[in-house]
Amino acid sequence: MPRLKNKVALITGGANGLGAAIAQRMCEEDCAVLIVDRDPQGQKVAEKLQAEGHKAAFHTCDVTIEAEVKSAVQAAVDQFGSLDVLVNNAGIEGANTPTDQLELAEWEKVMAVNTTAVFLCTKHAIAPMRQAGGGSIINISSIYGMVGGADIPPYHASKGAVRVMSKNDALNFAADNIRVNSVHPGFIFTSLVDRYVKNAGMEHDAAKASLDALHPLGGTGHPDDIAWGVVYLASDQARWVTGSELVIDGGYTAR
Numbered sequence: 001m002p003r004l005k006n007k008v009a010l011i012t013g014g015a016n017g018l019g020a021a022i023a024q025r026m027c028e029e030d031c032a033v034l035i036v037d038r039d040p041q042g043q044k045v046a047e048k049l050q051a052e053g054h055k056a057a058f059h060t061c062d063v064t065i066e067a068e069v070k071s072a073v074q075a076a077v078d079q080f081g082s083l084d085v086l087v088n089n090a091g092i093e094g095a096n097t098p099t100d101q102l103e104l105a106e107w108e109k110v111m112a113v114n115t116t117a118v119f120l121c122t123k124h125a126i127a128p129m130r131q132a133g134g135g136s137i138i139n140i141s142s143i144y145g146m147v148g149g150a151d152i153p154p155y156h157a158s159k160g161a162v163r164v165m166s167k168n169d170a171l172n173f174a175a176d177n178i179r180v181n182s183v184h185p186g187f188i189f190t191s192l193v194d195r196y197v198k199n200a201g202m203e204h205d206a207a208k209a210s211l212d213a214l215h216p217l218g219g220t221g222h223p224d225d226i227a228w229g230v231v232y233l234a235s236d237q238a239r240w241v242t243g244s245e246l247v248i249d250g251g252y253t254a255r
Contacts, residue, residue: 186249
């Protein structure tokens with residue numbers, strides 16, 4: 001039996017990269033998925049899933065704007081009848097500038113997308129999850145929400161905040177049978193990492209070889225490595241898992 005049969009999920013940042021992979025694997029487990037993103041590419045992702053016979057739709061949304069988040073959550077309920085799973089995946093890396101040289105506006109931009117959006121989506125997902133009798137909130141953090149890297153200060157701070165928010169909300173909503181967990185990917189060559197490499201002035205192949213060496217299990221990861229972890233946390237197989245950190249990093253943080 002498919003692991004996510006009769007479940008409905010909202011995935012932020014679902015137009016590409018990790019979000020698109022998560023949507024694909026969740027749909028293959030018979031989940032109905034609403035892809036939420038500012039990028040209109042999300043419509044093509046939804047259409048591809050529909051063509052494969054899956055239940056999927058796209059909703060344009062800036063996850064930093066509360067009214068748009070509220071509308072997106074309502075769209076999931078209206079289209080598919082409920083909301084059981086929220087995947088807070090949308091994120092940006094921000095400027096790779098030391099703290100003492102970083103502009104406040106750049107800090108606030110990263111925090112808005114990576115942290116405030118998690119708050120807003122969680123805030124508006126709770127009511128329909130209570131109505132459904134429970135749910136699973138999966139927050140995509142990072143290995144850099146757990147350890148430092150001497151770079152991109154707002155990214156580290158925002159992802160660390162998501163890690164602890166997840167634990168706090170896990171306690172707040174356990175009585176409602178709403179589980180909240182964080183996922184901590186290592187380096188995966190999505191558009192975010194590609195931008196990070198380019199902004200650091202590194203050549204792609206050399207950067208990949210360097211980053212591969214930091215991950216003991218055969219180099220950098222693939223979007224599916226994260227997607228399958230999300231499927232598990234969304235499923236009833238993880239019914240007793242909340243407030244946890246699922247680290248999927250090829251051994252990067254094992255040192």
